[in-house]
Structures are given as structure tokens and as C-alpha cells.
Amino acid sequence: MSLRARDKEQLEQRLGYAFNNPALLARALTHSSAVAPSRRTAESYQRLEFLGDRVLGLVVAHMLSDRLPRSNEGELSRTLNSLVRKETCARVARKLGLGPFLHLGESEARTGGADKDAILGDVCEAVIGAIYADGGLDPAFTFVTRMFGDNLDVTQARRADAKTALQEWAQGKGLEPPNYLETDRSGPDHAPIFTISVSVRGYEPITASGASKKLAEHLAAEKFLLREDVWSTGL
Incomplete structure (x- = not known):
């Protein structure tokens, strides 16, 4: 799958990152249902999701360590888990408006796959993985901090009282x-x-x-x- 130039430009504006290799962004938006079984590993977002999940955890852990200097390991772990949940990732994907850009198989598209939490959460992680694979840790760190920082503030407000x-x-x-x-x-x-x-x-x-x-x-x-x-x- 490749992205139309107009879609690529819109997505990069929303993400705050311009891809050197646009194929990575296209793959991050491609669900396995849209790819033949023999090509799913190479052409769907599965591997980028795996990578992005680890990058997200690392960046959020670093962010929490900086922002919550008095929290112990247990408190940090609980807050980390609440921030990297699929539901939180899905909210970020919705905030970015990624749903309409997803490449889904016919059956998945017909059943509303573009608005399913499970798929949107995976895609959010895949996009993080794509940014990391394309530009390294610095742009991935910037993206995660920008998109998940407000969620940290809300999470802490909930925990405070x-x-x-x-x-x-x-x-x-x-x-x-x-x-x-x-x-x-x-x-x-x-x-x-x-x-x-x-x-x-x-x-x-x-x-x-x-x-x-x-x-x-x-x-x-x-x-x-x-x-x-x-x-x-x-x-």
C-alpha cells in the first residue's frame, strides 16, 4: 500500500513528523485483513506495533521518572500501565483522526474496524514504531511526549483525589x-x-x-x- 500525496501531507501535519520513508507510515496504517496471508508479516502493521509498544513504554517510563520524582516503583508502574493501555492509545489515534486513513480488508471495514479500540490502539503503537524506525528515538520521544503528556496530567489528577x-x-x-x-x-x-x-x-x-x-x-x-x-x- 502507498499513501496519496495529499493523505501523507495531512497525516504528517497531524503527527508533527515528516517521514523520510513514507512506506513505513503506509505500513503502520495497514491492517492484516488487507494483506494476503503470505505477506502479512512484511506488509501489515504487526511488526511496527511490536516495536512501537516497546518505544512507548520506554518513553512513558522516562517521562514518569522525570515528572514524578517522589513516586515509588509500584506507583510508577501503575501509572505507566494506565497510560500505555490499548484504550489510551485508541484515544490518541482518534484525537489524530487516524481512522479514515486505515487500510482494512473488506469485511473488517464493513464491521466498523476503523473505529474499533483494538485496531486503533494497535495502529497508534504502529505509528510510534514507524516514527522510531524512520527517524530514531528523538522524534518518537517528541511525539509520545506531546500526545501522551496530557493523559499523564489527567491520570495524576484522578489519582490525587x-x-x-x-x-x-x-x-x-x-x-x-x-x-x-x-x-x-x-x-x-x-x-x-x-x-x-x-x-x-x-x-x-x-x-x-x-x-x-x-x-x-x-x-x-x-x-x-x-x-x-x-x-x-x-x-
Whole structure:
């Protein structure tokens, strides 16, 4: 597959990067369904997705290490995982408007493949891989920082006061405030573990456990805010 000159120009403007080898960008946008089985490894985005996933993890890890100097390894890992999820990558792909440029097989196109989270998430990683393969780490670093930096700010805001963030989200949706319910208590009296369920009308309840009710409520709210259906139209 090759890109039309007009499409290439539009995409490079959105990506903030001009390709020396446009074939890499074309391949990053090519789903395996659009390629004959014998050529999928060489001509679809699969290998670039693999590369981009690793580059994304490296750049985000570096970004978190710089921005969150007081966070321990566990906190950094949790934030990293929330940023490199397929859903986050899919939101970035939508923000860039990559869907209409995808090369899909007839069946995949007919079933809405250009707007599927799984495909858009893969394509976002493939584009990162293509930028890295074409220009090295510097332009890939710049792209990831620009496109994922705002997501880091939102993620940290959620973690800072998850209960307040969840309540504000519910208010914004015109819903009643979240309801927190203790569903279990285990462990010895001197070191109890509390399990809290948080529910909002119209959404499945989420549970979390902690060494205090307050901590368990915070963790439950945090988990609720990370669910796909809460922020699917947000970032």
C-alpha cells in the first residue's frame, strides 16, 4: 500500500513528523485483513506495533521518572500501565483522526474496524514504531511526549483525589453521587482489610480492598475512573 500525496501531507501535519520513508507510515496504517496471508508479516502493521509498544513504554517510563520524582516503583508502574493501555492509545489515534486513513480488508471495514479500540490502539503503537524506525528515538520521544503528556496530567489528577474526581464526574453526567458500601472485612483486629464497593447508577459496581475504609474507598474510586466506559469520550 502507498499513501496519496495529499493523505501523507495531512497525516504528517497531524503527527508533527515528516517521514523520510513514507512506506513505513503506509505500513503502520495497514491492517492484516488487507494483506494476503503470505505477506502479512512484511506488509501489515504487526511488526511496527511490536516495536512501537516497546518505544512507548520506554518513553512513558522516562517521562514518569522525570515528572514524578517522589513516586515509588509500584506507583510508577501503575501509572505507566494506565497510560500505555490499548484504550489510551485508541484515544490518541482518534484525537489524530487516524481512522479514515486505515487500510482494512473488506469485511473488517464493513464491521466498523476503523473505529474499533483494538485496531486503533494497535495502529497508534504502529505509528510510534514507524516514527522510531524512520527517524530514531528523538522524534518518537517528541511525539509520545506531546500526545501522551496530557493523559499523564489527567491520570495524576484522578489519582490525587479519586473520590472527588468520581463525584464531579457523576455530577457532570447528571447522576446521583457515588455510593460506597463495605462488602467484607477480613484479617485480625489489629490489621483488618476492608473491601469497599462503589456504585453509580447505570454502571457495574467496582470493588477494592485496603487497610482502612478510607483507603479502600479511594482505591475503588480510582479503579472506577480507569474503566473504559467512563472515559471513552473524555481525553
